[in-house]
Amino acid sequence: MLTLVARSLRRIGPVCLGLAAVLTSFQLTLVAVAASYERDGSFDRLASMLPAVARYAFGTAMSSFAGMTTIGFYETGIILLVAQFAIFIGAEPAGDVDAGIVDIVYARPLPRHWLVTRTLLVLTIALLALTLTMGAGTWIGLLMMAPPGSRWPEPRIVLTLMAHLVMVGCCFGAATLAAAGWARRRAEAQAPLALAAIALYLIDFLGVWWRGLWPLQRFSPFHFYQGSAILEGRANTAFDLSVLGAATAVASAIAYWQFSRRDL
Amino acid sequence: MDATALRIDGLTKYYGPVIGVETLSLDVPAGAVFGFLGANGAGKTTTIRLLLDLLRPTSGSASILGFDCRRESLEVRRRVGYLPSEMPFYPDQTGAGYLKFLSALGQQPVSNARLEFLFKRFDMSELDLRRRMRDYSHGMKRKIGIVQALMSDAPVLILDEPTSGLDPLMIEAFCETIDELARAGRTTIFLSSHVLSEVDRVCDRIALIRNGRLVAVRTMSELRLETPRRVTVLFSRPVDAFVSLAPGVTIVTREPQRWVVEARGPLGGLITALAHLPVADISIAAFGLEEAILHLFEGRAC
Numbered sequence: 001m002l003t004l005v006a007r008s009l010r011r012i013g014p015v016c017l018g019l020a021a022v023l024t025s026f027q028l029t030l031v032a033v034a035a036s037y038e039r040d041g042s043f044d045r046l047a048s049m050l051p052a053v054a055r056y057a058f059g060t061a062m063s064s065f066a067g068m069t070t071i072g073f074y075e076t077g078i079i080l081l082v083a084q085f086a087i088f089i090g091a092e093p094a095g096d097v098d099a100g101i102v103d104i105v106y107a108r109p110l111p112r113h114w115l116v117t118r119t120l121l122v123l124t125i126a127l128l129a130l131t132l133t134m135g136a137g138t139w140i141g142l143l144m145m146a147p148p149g150s151r152w153p154e155p156r157i158v159l160t161l162m163a164h165l166v167m168v169g170c171c172f173g174a175a176t177l178a179a180a181g182w183a184r185r186r187a188e189a190q191a192p193l194a195l196a197a198i199a200l201y202l203i204d205f206l207g208v209w210w211r212g213l214w215p216l217q218r219f220s221p222f223h224f225y226q227g228s229a230i231l232e233g234r235a236n237t238a239f240d241l242s243v244l245g246a247a248t249a250v251a252s253a254i255a256y257w258q259f260s261r262r263d264l
Numbered sequence: 265m266d267a268t269a270l271r272i273d274g275l276t277k278y279y280g281p282v283i284g285v286e287t288l289s290l291d292v293p294a295g296a297v298f299g300f301l302g303a304n305g306a307g308k309t310t311t312i313r314l315l316l317d318l319l320r321p322t323s324g325s326a327s328i329l330g331f332d333c334r335r336e337s338l339e340v341r342r343r344v345g346y347l348p349s350e351m352p353f354y355p356d357q358t359g360a361g362y363l364k365f366l367s368a369l370g371q372q373p374v375s376n377a378r379l380e381f382l383f384k385r386f387d388m389s390e391l392d393l394r395r396r397m398r399d400y401s402h403g404m405k406r407k408i409g410i411v412q413a414l415m416s417d418a419p420v421l422i423l424d425e426p427t428s429g430l431d432p433l434m435i436e437a438f439c440e441t442i443d444e445l446a447r448a449g450r451t452t453i454f455l456s457s458h459v460l461s462e463v464d465r466v467c468d469r470i471a472l473i474r475n476g477r478l479v480a481v482r483t484m485s486e487l488r489l490e491t492p493r494r495v496t497v498l499f500s501r502p503v504d505a506f507v508s509l510a511p512g513v514t515i516v517t518r519e520p521q522r523w524v525v526e527a528r529g530p531l532g533g534l535i536t537a538l539a540h541l542p543v544a545d546i547s548i549a550a551f552g553l554e555e556a557i558l559h560l561f562e563g564r565a566c
Contacts (some may be wrong), residue, residue: 004369006355085273099352107318107341107346108336108366108370109339109370109371262320264319
């Protein structure tokens with residue numbers, strides 16, 4: 001198993017490193033911008049200028065130094081990027097079938113379920129590495145650039161945001177893995193899930209203003225990651241993480257079941 | 265070791281309405297070099313992938329060394345060295361890295377001596393092995409494929425089109441290796457191939473498959489006996505008299521000083537019958553596997 005996990009990590013390594021570099025740079029930039037606002041004392045002015053959409057998306061994050069430095073963990077672009085990365089990883093077994101790698105690997109005495117377990121492990125490791133790098137970037141930025149006397153984000157809040165980000169990624173990764181159980185081409189699993197992730201984000205986001213989308217919101221994993229609510233202490237974190245965990249578990253179980261019966 | 269190394273019993277695989285293989289049954293004795301022949305799409309690769317549990321059968325079963333290919337597939341795959349018809353690879357890996365990766369997955373130690381022997385046999389230098397797989401030619405990838413199938417000294421080898429893309433020298437090296445394994449008698453080899461000369465050279469028995477169904481299973485000696493041999497007889501003077509030839513011999517062309525006959529089975533009877541005729545010369549066409557296979561397909565014997 002370690003051999004397979006190591007090989008997969010080596011394959012996704014460049015993508016993971018590139019993404020980690022982008023996300024960490026973003027965190028550093030956020031801290032720099034927040035530090036600038038904090039020095040000028042202009043957070044109140046900034047908050048009053050925000051349109052309703054941004055106020056909903058960012059909550060009180062835009063009105064404090066601690067809030068602004070954590071935006072990177074739930075900003076639309078970042079969260080979708082992480083979801084797409086998880087989808088890319090989750091489609092790996094379909095890619096292995098597509099490329100015929102399964103022929104040579106699973107002609108060896110390896111249980112079939114390793115195909116799924118390997119991808120789940122790689123998914124978890126990659127998402128943890130990514131969010132930990134983001135967390136490290138935030139803390140390094142704070143150490144380097146935070147103005148004296150500024151209020152830093154609470155580690156508990158940052159860890160909660162990181163946990164949600166990892167779980168949303170796991171949820172999409174596992175869903176892609178389940179879809180890969182029926183796919184013979186990587187794109188057959190990856191493309192529909194990539195589009196679905198965007199659609200589900202829009203459903204959750206637009207559902208705030210359009211009542212017609214309310215019933216669908218609960219089917220969106222993004223609905224269970226409300227960054228601004230976490231910052232403001234309004235979120236039911238345990239419930240949200242449980243829902244995301246349960247969805248991941250169900251999708252993983254489907255993947256195990258389908259890969260145990262399918263033709264490779 | 266059981267006398268039968270590989271047993272297939274009523275194996276059927278449908279891909280929706282398409283027949284992959286249908287009610288395929290055959291036994292491969294331990295220590296045999298078994299050629300599995302058929303045209304493209306006949307069901308050879310499907311059968312091989314069913315044996316390795318990469319495909320799930322619609323019905324029927326198969327076993328290797330007494331282990332069921334479906335229920336005990338881990339035990340089966342522990343004992344099989346496999347070369348797929350198309351060698352999949354990770355482009356970023358070097359040849360040496362690829363072999364190391366596969367040997368780690370095989371969960372069985374691969375001896376350096378064995379690897380060195382195979383590298384030498386298939387003319388693979390250290391420099392070759394340090395190159396990335398994406399830079400390899402088709403033949404080089406094939407050689408890596410053969411090495412990975414043979415490196416663990418598995419008691420059963422399943423080789424799908426092993427020599428496709430190899431140059432004549434490497435085909436010879438491959439045949440020599442199979443001959444050595446066959447002589448040692450510890451390995452059962454199940455190989456599919458289109459290259460009939462290679463099958464003729466290394467196999468001691470064959471199965472023919474067409475449209476997913478078994479057409480015939482024969483030992484090479486049975487095939488030689490069954491296949492009509494064309495014999496041309498030249499006489500020193502015209503022979504007009506009717507001569508009763510041996511059973512199984514039919515005259516194809518009859519001219520006063522030249523007969524062309526087809527003989528099945530041992531040629532002794534024909535030689536005896538010709539003994540009292542003024543024979544000037546006899547030429548016997550060499551056994552051709554291609555002709556034998558065509559004959560079997562025409563007869564659809566089983």
